[in-house]
Amino acid sequence: xxxxxxxxxxxxxxxxxxxxxxxxxxxxxxxxxxxxxxxxxxxxxxxxxxxxxxxx
Numbered sequence: 001x002x003x004x005x006x007x008x009x010x011x012x013x014x015x016x017x018x019x020x021x022x023x024x025x026x027x028x029x030x031x032x033x034x035x036x037x038x039x040x041x042x043x044x045x046x047x048x049x050x051x052x053x054x055x056x
Contacts, residue, residue: 006031008044 007023009015010033020030033040 004028008033010041011035 004026006029008031023030033044
């Protein structure tokens with residue numbers, strides 16, 4: 001997890017403070033998606049797919 005700097009997650013109640021604490025202990029910044037934005041995940045996946053390097 002050394003190369004990871006951010007965790008993007010939704011605001012679901014199943015993610016408690018202990019969940020966030022695990023990633024904060026690894027010095028990762030936790031970014032929460034906008035509240036009540038049902039299509040936010042699709043937009044994030046598209047951006048991540050466009051910046052992720054493709055194959056060798």
